[in-house]
Amino acid sequence: MLKISELSAKTGLTAHTLRFYEKHGLIQASTRSESGYRYYNAADIRRVEFVKTARSIGFSLEDINQLLSIRVDKLSHSCQEVTEITRNKLDEVNGKINELQSMQQTLQILLDSCCGGPERAIHCSIMEALDKDLFRNQDNESALQASGRVK
Amino acid sequence: MLKISELSAKTGLTAHTLRFYEKHGLIQASTRSESGYRYYNAADIRRVEFVKTARSIGFSLEDINQLLSIRVDKLSHSCQEVTEITRNKLDEVNGKINELQSMQQTLQILLDSCCGGPERAIHCSIMEALDKDLFRNQDNESALQASGRVK
DNA sequence: GTTGACCTTAGACCTAGCTCTAAGGTTACA
DNA sequence: TGTAACCTTAGAGCTAGGTCTAAGGTCAAC
Ligand SMILES: [Zn+2]
Ligand SMILES: [Zn+2]
Ligand SMILES: [Zn+2]
Ligand SMILES: [Zn+2]
Numbered sequence: 001m002l003k004i005s006e007l008s009a010k011t012g013l014t015a016h017t018l019r020f021y022e023k024h025g026l027i028q029a030s031t032r033s034e035s036g037y038r039y040y041n042a043a044d045i046r047r048v049e050f051v052k053t054a055r056s057i058g059f060s061l062e063d064i065n066q067l068l069s070i071r072v073d074k075l076s077h078s079c080q081e082v083t084e085i086t087r088n089k090l091d092e093v094n095g096k097i098n099e100l101q102s103m104q105q106t107l108q109i110l111l112d113s114c115c116g117g118p119e120r121a122i123h124c125s126i127m128e129a130l131d132k133d134l135f136r137n138q139d140n141e142s143a144l145q146a147s148g149r150v151k
Numbered sequence: 152m153l154k155i156s157e158l159s160a161k162t163g164l165t166a167h168t169l170r171f172y173e174k175h176g177l178i179q180a181s182t183r184s185e186s187g188y189r190y191y192n193a194a195d196i197r198r199v200e201f202v203k204t205a206r207s208i209g210f211s212l213e214d215i216n217q218l219l220s221i222r223v224d225k226l227s228h229s230c231q232e233v234t235e236i237t238r239n240k241l242d243e244v245n246g247k248i249n250e251l252q253s254m255q256q257t258l259q260i261l262l263d264s265c266c267g268g269p270e271r272a273i274h275c276s277i278m279e280a281l282d283k284d285l286f287r288n289q290d291n292e293s294a295l296q297a298s299g300r301v302k
Numbered sequence: 303g304t305t306g307a308c309c310t311t312a313g314a315c316c317t318a319g320c321t322c323t324a325a326g327g328t329t330a331c332a
Numbered sequence: 333t334g335t336a337a338c339c340t341t342a343g344a345g346c347t348a349g350g351t352c353t354a355a356g357g358t359c360a361a362c
Contacts, residue, residue, distance in 0.1 A: 053281050058254040074272040082277045083267035090258040097251045100244050103209040107241040116234035121225040126233045130204050
């Protein structure tokens with residue numbers, strides 16, 4: 001049976017975070033001392049480590065709550081339910097990657113178009129691009145090329 | 152000279168957002184009526200559109216504040232300063248993409264390892280993987296393969 | 303028997319970028 | 333003159349996941 005600071009040391013999660021997870025229904029100390037101290041048994045600790053692992057993969061606390069309901073009663077749940085949570089998360093991640101890659105491309109095009117030197121910014125092609133609103137449509141690259149600024 | 156709701160219609164930003172940007176020093180209505188109504192002239196509008204464009208690329212409001220200081224006095228600033236802001240943003244975006252791609256790979260491996268069917272979740276390899284803490288190191292794929300669950 | 307390290311709770315604070323509400327003043331039109 | 337649609341401000345609320353503080357109780361060691 002570990003006290004909260006011992007569990008904190010074992011898992012790398014702070015005592016604050018452990019209490020926060022408890023407040024959100026993710027974990028629990030199955031025993032409390034008379035004075036109210038939390039004591040975590042082996043099963044409690046495995047559950048905390050499950051949460052930590054799921055969290056490190058990127059699952060939200062809400063996702064993890066669902067995964068935990070499955071975990072405590074695997075007979076009543078199917079692989080399908082587990083993959084659905086996982087696939088939703090993957091879709092979400094892929095969506096974010098797409099957004100970020102679009103930003104990445106635009107930023108790279110901007111960087112390629114600017115000399116980056118110590119010259120005054122009066123004719124800076126990045127500033128021009130931001131001013132000309134070249135990003136109203138998806139065709140950023142050709143718009144920038146049309147502006148004559150891509151090297 | 153546009154009133155705030157007209158500028159809102161023109162830019163697609165809400166009046167709330169325009170006031171919010173003003174509070175954060177990004178934009179301004181250079182004229183106010185006697186009763187306090189904001190009136191935006193052509194230069195004000197161009198500035199708002201600059202902000203909108205920069206925002207759509209993913210620059211933070213703080214980034215945009217810096218870009219705007221350059222914009223109003225291009226003689227005192229260099230292309231180098233502009234590319235630095237842009238490169239920092241690109242680095243940040245690349246960092247986030249890397250994190251997300253790592254999540255993506257892990258989620259994909261999990262999905263590949265699970266049958267996804269209506270069978271009970273007792274032997275679900277995703278649940279097992281989360282329970283076995285296979286993600287303590289970076290070598291997720293080989294760890295999962297070692298667990299004998301990758302198809 | 304007192305120090306110091308631990309534990310408890312409720313609840314405030316943080317980021318970032320909005321989003322909305324309340325309470326009231328202004329303007330345009332019929 | 334009324335009323336609807338606008339405008340103003342300050343400030344609260346939202347998301348997600350913590351992070352921290354305050355005020356107080358507990359426990360082990362010296
Ligand atoms: Zn240059
Ligand atoms: Zn430049
Ligand atoms: Zn299965
Ligand atoms: Zn499965």
